[in-house]
Amino acid sequence: MDNTKVWDTLLRDTNERKKKAEQYVKEGKIVAAEDTVALLEAVIKSGDKVNIEGNNQKQADFLAECLAKVDPEKINNLHMVQSVVALPSHLDIFERGIAKKLDYSFSGPQAGRLAEYVTEGKLELGAIHTYLELFGRYFIDLPPKVALVVGYEADREGNLFTGFNTEDTPVILEATKFKQGIVVAQVNKIVDKLPRVDIPADWVDYVIEAPKPFYIEPLFTRDPALITDTQILMAMMALKGIYGPYEVQTLNHGVGFFTAAIELILPTYGEELGLKGKCCSYFALNPHPTMIPAIESGWVKNIHCFGGELGMEEYVMARPDLFFIGPDGNLRSNRAFSQVAGLYACDMFIGGTLQIDKYGNSSTATASRIAGFGGAPNMGCDAKGRRHPSGAWLKCGAEYGEREKLVGNMPKGKGLVVQMQETFREKMAPTFVEELDAWKLAKNANLDLPPVMIYSDDLTHIVTEEGIAYLHKCESMEQRMSAIKAVAGYTDIGLQADEKETKALREKKIVQTPEDLEIDVTRANRSLLAAKNIRELVEWSGGLYNPPAKFRNW
Amino acid sequence: MANWDDLQKSSFLESSARERALGLVDKGTFTEFISPIDRMSSPHLPVLGEAVEFDDGIVVGVGLIGKKPVFVVSQEGKFIGGSVGEVGGAKMVNTIKLAVDMYDKMKAENPDLPEEKRPAVVVSFETGGVRLHEANAGLLAHAEVMDQIQDARGKVPIIGVIGSKVGCFGGMGFVAAATDVIIMSEFGRLGLTGPEVIEQELGKEEFDAGNRALVYRTTGGKHKYIMQDCNFMVEDTIASFRDQIAEVVKISIDEMEGLRRIGSLELVEEQIKLVELAAKMQPSDSKDVWAHFGNEKPEELTDMPYDEFMKVVKRYPKQS
Amino acid sequence: MALNELQYEFKVDNPTTILKENYHYGVVGSGDMEVLMEKKDLGGAVKVKVVTPVSGFDKVWERVLKKFVTENSMGDVSLEINDNNATPVVVTMRLRQALAELVKEAEGGDK
Numbered sequence: 001m002d003n004t005k006v007w008d009t010l011l012r013d014t015n016e017r018k019k020k021a022e023q024y025v026k027e028g029k030i031v032a033a034e035d036t037v038a039l040l041e042a043v044i045k046s047g048d049k050v051n052i053e054g055n056n057q058k059q060a061d062f063l064a065e066c067l068a069k070v071d072p073e074k075i076n077n078l079h080m081v082q083s084v085v086a087l088p089s090h091l092d093i094f095e096r097g098i099a100k101k102l103d104y105s106f107s108g109p110q111a112g113r114l115a116e117y118v119t120e121g122k123l124e125l126g127a128i129h130t131y132l133e134l135f136g137r138y139f140i141d142l143p144p145k146v147a148l149v150v151g152y153e154a155d156r157e158g159n160l161f162t163g164f165n166t167e168d169t170p171v172i173l174e175a176t177k178f179k180q181g182i183v184v185a186q187v188n189k190i191v192d193k194l195p196r197v198d199i200p201a202d203w204v205d206y207v208i209e210a211p212k213p214f215y216i217e218p219l220f221t222r223d224p225a226l227i228t229d230t231q232i233l234m235a236m237m238a239l240k241g242i243y244g245p246y247e248v249q250t251l252n253h254g255v256g257f258f259t260a261a262i263e264l265i266l267p268t269y270g271e272e273l274g275l276k277g278k279c280c281s282y283f284a285l286n287p288h289p290t291m292i293p294a295i296e297s298g299w300v301k302n303i304h305c306f307g308g309e310l311g312m313e314e315y316v317m318a319r320p321d322l323f324f325i326g327p328d329g330n331l332r333s334n335r336a337f338s339q340v341a342g343l344y345a346c347d348m349f350i351g352g353t354l355q356i357d358k359y360g361n362s363s364t365a366t367a368s369r370i371a372g373f374g375g376a377p378n379m380g381c382d383a384k385g386r387r388h389p390s391g392a393w394l395k396c397g398a399e400y401g402e403r404e405k406l407v408g409n410m411p412k413g414k415g416l417v418v419q420m421q422e423t424f425r426e427k428m429a430p431t432f433v434e435e436l437d438a439w440k441l442a443k444n445a446n447l448d449l450p451p452v453m454i455y456s457d458d459l460t461h462i463v464t465e466e467g468i469a470y471l472h473k474c475e476s477m478e479q480r481m482s483a484i485k486a487v488a489g490y491t492d493i494g495l496q497a498d499e500k501e502t503k504a505l506r507e508k509k510i511v512q513t514p515e516d517l518e519i520d521v522t523r524a525n526r527s528l529l530a531a532k533n534i535r536e537l538v539e540w541s542g543g544l545y546n547p548p549a550k551f552r553n554w
Numbered sequence: 555m556a557n558w559d560d561l562q563k564s565s566f567l568e569s570s571a572r573e574r575a576l577g578l579v580d581k582g583t584f585t586e587f588i589s590p591i592d593r594m595s596s597p598h599l600p601v602l603g604e605a606v607e608f609d610d611g612i613v614v615g616v617g618l619i620g621k622k623p624v625f626v627v628s629q630e631g632k633f634i635g636g637s638v639g640e641v642g643g644a645k646m647v648n649t650i651k652l653a654v655d656m657y658d659k660m661k662a663e664n665p666d667l668p669e670e671k672r673p674a675v676v677v678s679f680e681t682g683g684v685r686l687h688e689a690n691a692g693l694l695a696h697a698e699v700m701d702q703i704q705d706a707r708g709k710v711p712i713i714g715v716i717g718s719k720v721g722c723f724g725g726m727g728f729v730a731a732a733t734d735v736i737i738m739s740e741f742g743r744l745g746l747t748g749p750e751v752i753e754q755e756l757g758k759e760e761f762d763a764g765n766r767a768l769v770y771r772t773t774g775g776k777h778k779y780i781m782q783d784c785n786f787m788v789e790d791t792i793a794s795f796r797d798q799i800a801e802v803v804k805i806s807i808d809e810m811e812g813l814r815r816i817g818s819l820e821l822v823e824e825q826i827k828l829v830e831l832a833a834k835m836q837p838s839d840s841k842d843v844w845a846h847f848g849n850e851k852p853e854e855l856t857d858m859p860y861d862e863f864m865k866v867v868k869r870y871p872k873q874s
Numbered sequence: 875m876a877l878n879e880l881q882y883e884f885k886v887d888n889p890t891t892i893l894k895e896n897y898h899y900g901v902v903g904s905g906d907m908e909v910l911m912e913k914k915d916l917g918g919a920v921k922v923k924v925v926t927p928v929s930g931f932d933k934v935w936e937r938v939l940k941k942f943v944t945e946n947s948m949g950d951v952s953l954e955i956n957d958n959n960a961t962p963v964v965v966t967m968r969l970r971q972a973l974a975e976l977v978k979e980a981e982g983g984d985k
Contacts, residue, residue, distance in 0.1 A: 230963055424961040426905070428928060465963040490934045490962040521967075522974060543857075552767035554740055554774065554856060570901055590898040590910055595956070600877040605927050605958035607902040608910060632903030 010180035017043045017182060018205065028156035029207045030190060036066040036208055043182045043205075044070070044146050047077050050099075051144035051176065054082030054090065055167040056106065056335070056374065057217055057286075057307040060150035062186045062210035064089040067148065072097045079103070081142050083131055083168050083335075084374075085110045086217070094123045103142060104372060105129045111369035118370065118445045128370065128451060130378040132339040135168070138175035147176040147183050150214045153194055154187040158201035161187075161194040163330045164308035164316070165216060169199060171336040177203040186210040195328035218310035218548050220286040222260035225533040230465050233514065233524035234420055235261035238350065239270055241468045241517050242418060242461055243279045246392040250282045252342040252379045254351020258420040258463075260290040262350075267297040267530040284342040284379070287312040287323070287331070289547070292540045293530035295322060304341050305333040306375065311551075315544040335375075342379035347392035348416035349379040353453065354425070357436050358481055358493055360456035360471055362419050367440040373453055380454040382415045389413060396460060401475040414472060417454060418461040423489030430491035431464070432484065456480065462487055466494075467513040474510060486511040558582065562793040566717045567741045569792060571613045571630035574678045577792035578715070578799060579617025579624050586615035587652075588645055596639050598688045607633045612642040614649040619800050621670050625653040628678040631720035637685035638726065643695020650675050650702040653710045674803050675706065677733065678715045682748060683724015696725040703732050707817070711735065711810050713802055715795055716742035716784070721773065723748045732817075734810045736784040737798050738775035740860070744783060745773040767856065771840040776855060776863065780844055782872045785813050789860050820874035828870075847871070880924040880932055882939055889918050889949020892973075893980035899972035907957040907965060909972050918949040926957035938962045942969045 006012075021042040024035040031039050040063075044050060052067065053060040068089045078099040085091065085107040093099040094117055103126035107114050117123035129137070138144065149169050151162040162169050173183055184206045185199075235258065242248070243262075253259035266280060280294065281301045287309045294300060300322055308316075308331060316323050316331045324332050342349065353362045364371060386393070390413075397403070397413035421431045438450035460472035462484065469483040486502040488494030505511040514521050531537045534551050561569070561577035569577070576584050588594050590608035599606050611633035616625045627646050629636040638646070653673045661667050684692035703712050714733035716722045721743030722730045730736060730744060738744065749763035749772075762768060771777055779787040786802070788794040805813070815821065837843050844852035848868035855863060891913050900908035914921070920943045924935055939953075960968070 229967065422961065422963060424963070428931065428959065428961060490937060495933075495937075521970070538857075549765045549767045552770070552856075554767075554770055554776075590908070591896055593910075593954075600925075603876055603927050605902050606877070606925065606956055607908060608898070608956060630901060632901045632906070 014180045014182055017045070021206070025206070029158035029201070029204060030156060031206050031208050033062070033208055033211055036063070037069045039184065039206060040066055041070050041074050043184070044075050044078070046075055047079070048145040049079045049081055049142060050146045050148065051081050051138075051172055052090070052148040053150050053168060053172070054084050054086065054104075055165070055307065056084055057219060057309070058150055058165040058167060059086055059215045059217075060148050060186050061087055061089070061215040062208070062212075063148040063150070063184065067098065068092040068096065070098055076100070079126070081134070081138070081144055083134060084108065085114060087215070091117060091123075100124055101126055103127055103129065103134065103137070105131050105134050106372040106374040107370060111371040115368050115370045115441075115445055125370070125445065125447070128372045130339075130373050131168070131335055131375045132343065132378045135171045135175075135336050135339075138172065143179040143181065144172065144176045145181050147172050147181060149173065149183065149185045151185055151187050151199070153189050153191050154185060154204070154207040155191060155194050155201075158185075158204035158207050159194055159197045160185055160199035160204060160207075161196060162198040163195070163326075164313050164333065166198055166333045167307040168335045170334060173199055173203045184208070186214065188213045195330060196326045198332065216310055218551070220255050220288050220309045221311070221547070221551055222257055222288075222290055223534055223551060224260070224264055224290065224529055224531050224537065227257055227261050227264070227526065227529060229525050230422055231257050231261040232265065232526065232528055233519075233521060234258060234422075234463055234465055235265050236269055236519050236524055236528075237468055237514055237517060238262055238418070238420065238463050239265070239273060239275065240519055241463070241512055242348075242350075242416070243270075244273055244275055246348070246395055246416060247278050248348045248392045248416065249279060250346045250390065251280065251348040251350065252284045252346050253288070254349065254376055254380075255286075256352040258352050259350060260288070261529070263288060263290040263294055264529045264531060266294040266299055268528050270294075270299075271297070282346075284338045284346055287316050289534075289537050289545055290531070292537050292545060295319065296540050297530075304338050305331060306335045306338040307333045310548050311546045314546060315541050318544050339375055339378055342375065343381075343383050344386050346379065347390050348418065349376075350416075350418040350420065351376060351380065353419045353421050354431070355433050355436050356419065356421070356431060356462065356484070357433055358484060359477065360459050360462070360480055360484055361436060361452050362454040362459060363436045363438040363450070363452050365436070365438040365441045365451040367437045367444060370441065370445055370451075373451070376453050380417045381458040382417065386413065386415070392416060396472060399470070399473050401473050401479070414460065416460050417458050418463060419454065419459060420463040423464050423466060423487075423491050423494060430493070432488040432491045432493035434493070464489060467511055467516070470510050470512070473508070479505075479510070483510050562791065562796070564792055566739060566790050566792050566795055567719060569718075570632070571611075571628040571678065571680065574718075574792065575613045575615060575626045575628040578626060578676055578678065578796050579619055583617035584615055584626070585617070586613060587649065588614065594641050596641050596688065598639065598691070602687055604634075604687060610639060610641040610645070611636060612638075612645050614645045616652075619674075619803060622803055623653075623656065623671075623673040624799075624803070625649050625673060625675045626678070627675070629680040631680035631718050634685055634687070636681035636720050637683060637724075638681060638692050638695050639685040639688035640691035640695065642685075643692060643698065646677075647695065647698045647702050650699065650706060650710075650712070654702070654706050657709045669806055672807065673710050675710055675712045676715060676799055677712065677730075678718070679722035679726060679730055680718035680720045681722060681724065681726045682720060683726050693725070696729060699729050700732055703729070708807060711803065711805075711807060713737065713799060715799070716744055717775070717790060717795065718742065721745070731783075731815055735786070735802050735813045736778075736815075737786045737788060737795060737802070738778055738784040739788055739790045739795070740775040740863075741790055742775045743770065743773040744778050749773070768839075771856065776867075777840050777844075779869065780847065780849070780867060781870050783815065787864070818874065824873050878926050878929055880926065880935055882922040882924075882936055884920045884922070884940055884943045885918060886920075886944050886947055886949065889920070889947055891950040892948070892976060894976055897972065897976040897979075899975060900968050902956050902958050905959050905961070905964060907955055907960040907968055909969060910954040911972065911976065912952045912954075914950060914952045916950050916952070920948050920951050920953065922953040922955065924955045924957055926955075928957070928959055934962055935965075938965050942966065946973060
């Protein structure tokens with residue numbers, strides 16, 4: 001045993017920093033807003049791994065602005081580890097030389113600027129992750145030294161109320177605090193008593209009442225007025241061709257208009273097909289306003305939420321049986337646990353995409369935007385570690401055409417992973433392509449791999465306006481490629497389809513057109529929507545849903 | 555062509571120009587002039603590589619309400635935002651002219667022409683104004699329409715109807731203001747410069763066009779009803795608009811004068827007083843104005859359903 | 875930069891003409907199209923004129939229109955389409971809707 005080696009360097013370092021920051025603490029753990037920049041300069045050191053929230057919905061915007069104001073002479077070369085690059089200030093720190101490296105999951109509106117900074121060398125990209133993957137790394141090789149987080153309220157001891165939009169906070173802070181890291185929280189209000197404690201004071205070092213309420217984006221709201229007849233047709237196909245036959249009870253809907261259309265025709269078409277009670281009872285899902293009619297019609301038994309959705313607070317509070325509600329009556333969302341649920345406890349993921357190549361690899365990457373993945377690849381895959389059976393999982397596994405090649409005569413289950421998209425997107429951009437734009441992005445941004453959201457071996461079903469391809473039934477890559485051509489319509493890929501092959505695939509039920517599914521296409525119009533606009537969603541909710549200003553047109 | 559009975563119950567907001575034209579007059583009475591069969595599309599758009607429409611985005615024709623010939627002009631907002639170009643403008647001007655000529659002829663033949671037979675014009679506005687692609691032709695059309703509306707005064711009532719998605723903006727905002735009567739639904743919008751253009755020119759702090767609630771409080775039917783910029787507010791069905799039109803055309807041409815927003819010295823003076831009031835009050839939002847005119851809980855008005863709103867709302871007390 | 879005018883002619887076995895002299899359907903919104911159908915003596919053929927701002931999709935239009943004409947065994951009909959960036963699925967949907975509405979009206983639908 002070497003007696004000279006020091007084994008508690010992390011704690012010593014943290015205590016040293018906190019000593020420097022002592023002067024800024026007023027009472028308990030409270031620091032004044034105007035002292036925030038100085039506080040950050042005291043507790044952060046160059047080269048640190050720093051997490052900032054950077055969630056999908058909520059943003060620690062005040063702390064992000066302050067971080068961008070620190071002196072780059074004092075603090076530089078930070079390694080940022082965060083879920084989402086959402087705000088301009090998240091990239092300003094790279095511009096100013098305060099940060100150098102980034103590991104993240106999703107970047108939405110900042111994707112273009114992010115790509116520019118990578119090519120210009122202002123930003124060194126670690127890797128793009130799915131949420132759960134990044135959370136996992138917080139416990140292995142990327143524990144944050146400093147975490148800059150956000151909540152609704154704090155008390156003077158430093159307990160935090162993160163409530164409706166708890167999102168990633170618990171997992172970030174467990175990793176940070178128990179590795180002796182430092183936690184700085186911005187809140188809307190410091191109060192005497194919290195409605196409930198989401199994060200215990202022991203995990204929090206500093207609390208700041210920000211000058212204005214934190215920014216939050218309503219990402220999961222879709223206006224029913226914008227849903228097209230084609231999207232409704234595809235929603236009908238999904239219900240009749242997939243949800244029904246597999247009796248999908250547990251699932252996750254990716255965000256978008258296709259899933260919004262499905263949600264809105266559950267009470268009408270879904271009811272007609274007799275699916276209520278047999279499908280869509282349990283969800284890993286954000287509180288989509290478009291779910292309101294289905295919930296009110298008695299479809300749903302339980303929903304676990306990744307995060308909240310602006311405007312849905314009161315509605316969720318009024319439906320406590322269906323959501324995860326604290327003793328105070330507020331929702332508790334939790335992205336890490338929802339991601340786990342989506343991965344292992346749900347039979348199906350269904351969502352939209354931008355491109356699918358001839359092999360069935362699906363990606364939302366474009367040549368000049370590094371948008372990342374969010375949670376999609378996590379839920380959009382076959383969780384090989386799953387063992388508990390369900391009807392849908394067993395049926396899909398039994399139909400899996402390549403199973404014997406991979407596991408011999410052993411029976412196995414398989415998760416359903418469904419991608420929905422029209423064959424042509426806006427401006428006649430084809431969905432089905434020879435080569436994904438992801439290849440170009442990999443070259444431009446110097447990535448090891450082209451960013452693929454869902455790989456071909458995980459993709460079980462494709463739904464286009466032309467039909468459904470049951471890819472998991474295929475026995476070879478060649479057959480998969482034919483099945484894809486059969487539903488790729490008039491795109492270059494689709495025009496390669498061989499009539500005889502397509503006919504054979506239809507007979508084998510590897511491809512099914514709306515006619516094969518006996519769907520009356522003339523019924524595919526907006527009259528099938530349980531709610532046709534935001535106003536009607538409000539009515540369905542009995543006035544409990546409070547749409548944000550940008551969605552009101554009255 | 556759609557079924558007239560089905561159309562009556564349909565949402566006016568979601569209806570196409572042709573559906574509105576058909577549904578606003580009596581069942582089976584609508585005859586379209588210069589219909590798509592005549593293929594009178596814009597001669598200017600092809601040169602610019604822009605898609606054309608056989609009716610150039612405006613449906614015109616005549617039908618009956620009772621015994622009254624009602625000339626209809628209905629704008630299609632989905633075609634280049636309902637903007638007015640050369641052909642569409644000509645269709646609009648000449649339909650109104652047809653109505654006025656018909657009146658002159660009928661009056662010449664029968665000096666005691668009964669009110670119930672006096673032709674009327676209904677304009678279903680859905681437009682952003684001038685079709686920029688056609689520049690001067692569009693502007694000229696606006697001038698000619700206003701000129702034609704002047705000719706119609708005292709002869710043929712011009713009834714403006716606004717309840718469609720694009721609203722009535724741009725130069726056509728002037729035209730609408732020049733009509734005798736305006737009927738709106740709460741989903742209709744009436745203004746001059748479009749919200750997006752205001753934001754573009756003066757910034758988000760001046761007017762946040764993305765804040766749809768704000769846009770509707772400023773230009774929407776409920777606000778216009780309170781300010782008496784529109785005379786009537788109805789529910790969002792074709793039947794509701796039709797019923798209101800049927801009521802309006804019973805009003806004598808002399809009484810119509812009292813429904814106008816412009817056209818007399820008194821009306822101009824009243825407008826000036828409103829401008830003075832605005833300068834004094836410096837309202838930060840329409841709700842301040844609604845409160846000023848006696849609405850105690852203005853914030854409740856926006857979400858209020860139609861029947862309740864019509865019962866409790868207090869309007870600006872128009873003098874002239 | 876001008877509008878493209880595409881012309882096609884199709885001939886199918888056992889063609890039937892439409893039930894009305896002419897019929898119009900659709901609105902030329904963004905991503906949409908209108909169609910004017912007319913009965914015409916064309917020796918059993920179908921003539922189609924497509925006016926569109928989009929270039930390079932001639933073959934796609936041909937396949938979509940051929941499928942529609944064949945599916946409905948059409949003949950002695952002229953189709954004139956004003957297109958504004960409609961995708962093949964929208965084109966197919968509108969053509970089907972136009973024909974269905976035409977039949978409904980001819981067989982005694984109301985005005």
